[in-house]
Amino acid sequence: MDLRRRLVGYLGALLLGLLLVMVLISLLSLRKDVRTEVAASEQLVEVLLAAGQIASDLPPEAAAARLATILASSQLRHLSISQVDAAAPAERSAMSRQLALLLGIVPVGDTGNLVQLGSQRLRIAPDPSSEMEERLVDTIRLLVTLLFFSGATLLVAWWAAHRALMPVRELEAGLQRLARGDADAALPHFALREFSRVAGAIDALAAALAHAQDTQRQLSRQLIQVQEDERRTLARDLHDEMGQTLTAISVTATYLQRNAQQLAASQIIDCAQELRRDVRTSGAQLRAMLMQLRPHGLDGPGLTSALRELVGSWQQRESGIAFALILPAPLPLLADEAGVVLYRVVQEALTNVVRHSAASQCTVTIAAQGGQLRVQIDDDGGGLVADAPHRGGLLGIAERLLMVGGNLQIVPRQPHGLSLQIRLPLPELHSEETP
Numbered sequence: 001m002d003l004r005r006r007l008v009g010y011l012g013a014l015l016l017g018l019l020l021v022m023v024l025i026s027l028l029s030l031r032k033d034v035r036t037e038v039a040a041s042e043q044l045v046e047v048l049l050a051a052g053q054i055a056s057d058l059p060p061e062a063a064a065a066r067l068a069t070i071l072a073s074s075q076l077r078h079l080s081i082s083q084v085d086a087a088a089p090a091e092r093s094a095m096s097r098q099l100a101l102l103l104g105i106v107p108v109g110d111t112g113n114l115v116q117l118g119s120q121r122l123r124i125a126p127d128p129s130s131e132m133e134e135r136l137v138d139t140i141r142l143l144v145t146l147l148f149f150s151g152a153t154l155l156v157a158w159w160a161a162h163r164a165l166m167p168v169r170e171l172e173a174g175l176q177r178l179a180r181g182d183a184d185a186a187l188p189h190f191a192l193r194e195f196s197r198v199a200g201a202i203d204a205l206a207a208a209l210a211h212a213q214d215t216q217r218q219l220s221r222q223l224i225q226v227q228e229d230e231r232r233t234l235a236r237d238l239h240d241e242m243g244q245t246l247t248a249i250s251v252t253a254t255y256l257q258r259n260a261q262q263l264a265a266s267q268i269i270d271c272a273q274e275l276r277r278d279v280r281t282s283g284a285q286l287r288a289m290l291m292q293l294r295p296h297g298l299d300g301p302g303l304t305s306a307l308r309e310l311v312g313s314w315q316q317r318e319s320g321i322a323f324a325l326i327l328p329a330p331l332p333l334l335a336d337e338a339g340v341v342l343y344r345v346v347q348e349a350l351t352n353v354v355r356h357s358a359a360s361q362c363t364v365t366i367a368a369q370g371g372q373l374r375v376q377i378d379d380d381g382g383g384l385v386a387d388a389p390h391r392g393g394l395l396g397i398a399e400r401l402l403m404v405g406g407n408l409q410i411v412p413r414q415p416h417g418l419s420l421q422i423r424l425p426l427p428e429l430h431s432e433e434t435p
Contacts (some may be wrong), residue, residue: 006192010160011153018149025145029138040077047074047081080127084114167195174202183210219399226396237289245282249275303339304331310347311364319354321379326365332373332426338404342375342424345397349377349420352393357381359417368426375422383418384410397422 047070071081115122167190174185185206190196252274260268304327311325334342346364353362359381366375397420398408406424413419 006164007157007160010156014152014156018152022145025141029141033134037077043074044076044079044081047071047076076127077130078127080123080125082123082125084121084123164192167192171195171198171202174199178202178206178209215395218395222396234289237285241285242282242289245278245285249278249282252278303334303343306343307331307346307364307366310343310350314350314354321354321359322361323350324361324363326363326367328367331366332368334373334424335404335427338406338424341400341404341406342373345400345422346375346377348393348397353377353379353381357383357418371426373424373426375420375424377420377422378413378417380413380417383412383416 074081113124115124170188170190174187178185183206185199185202187199187202190199252271256263256268256271263271307327308325311323314321315323350362350364353359357379359379362377362379364375364377366373368374394408394410401408401422401424404424406422409421409423411419411421
């Protein structure tokens with residue numbers, strides 16, 4: 001059940017109950033009015049019968065006094081009976097007289113018909129005061145009923161809203177648990193459809209938050225692992241390559257130091273050539289290490305050369321994969337951070353192709369189109385296994401692209417292989433360029 005139906009149900013039940021109460025009050029009032037009308041009619045008949053009997057049995061003065069006593073004790077409605085020779089009957093109330101004048105009704109004493117009963121003359125006139133008093137009582141009763149109805153409606157509406165909105169506290173508590181770092185909002189089952197939908201959205205948010213936290217932990221572990229791998233590789237290269245070259249330079253320099261006076265000029269020239277060769281080798285090794293750490297020129301026009309050198313380095317290795325690079329001429333300028341991200345993304349993608357794809361061909365295509373730099377890396381390998389887009393290097397690629405406003409789309413190729421489609425925003429200067 002949703003909130004609207006519950007509120008309408010509460011208010012409908014209240015209205016039905018109030019209608020039943022009003023019907024009961026109307027029936028009781030009708031019963032009372034009928035009894036009053038019947039009693040007044042009976043009293044009218046008794047007054048007329050008593051007036052005729054008194055007029056025939058008693059002397060005129062005694063009959064008049066007796067008749068005045070009967071008229072004073074009678075409770076007639078809608079009619080006023082008085083003796084013609086007696087004083088005019090008193091109005092029932094000042095309010096009744098004011099209402100009669102306001103409504104344009106002629107007072108009782110100024111109208112009526114004369115009836116002769118024996119020696120007594122009676123004036124029978126219409127009396128609106130009883131009807132006006134009855135209407136006043138009905139109006140007051142109606143106002144009281146309406147006030148009760150309004151108050152009860154407001155109370156039931158407040159109670160229904162208070163009861164219906166109680167689950168908001170549970171939702172708030174669930175959000176607070178998520179804010180404290182809990183993995184689950186621990187929300188109860190809600191009967192109302194609206195709160196059940198909100199609870200479902202909060203559970204989905206909690207799942208997305210847990211997934212984001214898990215992804216962050218994976219990235220942190222991956223970052224630490226990458227740092228350790230780079231340090232291990234750098235240490236091995238320094239020890240195995242540059243260490244040997246520096247050892248050779250040291251040995252040659254020591255030999256010259258010890259035997260410089262006994263060596264012939266040709267031998268000294270040979271030692272100098274060996275030193276020069278070893279220094280060049282050391283410089284080449286240093287440049288290769290620096291290229292792995294951060295190639296020069298990624299923040300300017302040198303990005304094209306860096307990408308060509310990157311793909312060329314993989315072509316020179318015996319990986320069994322034929323690499324190709326298709327670049328626009330010239331490559332649009334990118335922001336400094338975007339250039340670094342583009343290089344690292346291509347570097348990571350090519351590494352994944354070599355390690356995991358078992359491909360024979362890999363093509364890197366870069367083009368500027370629609371205000372974006374589009375990079376597509378295609379291979380004819382075995383493709384992805386289940387849930388692979390959320391693990392390993394692909395996760396790092398997606399996170400790098402997000403930092404510069406880019407995105408990654410992974411598309412399987414037919415009949416086999418994989419295509420990484422990368423989008424990077426271009427500066428406004430190149431937003432209208434097409435390849």
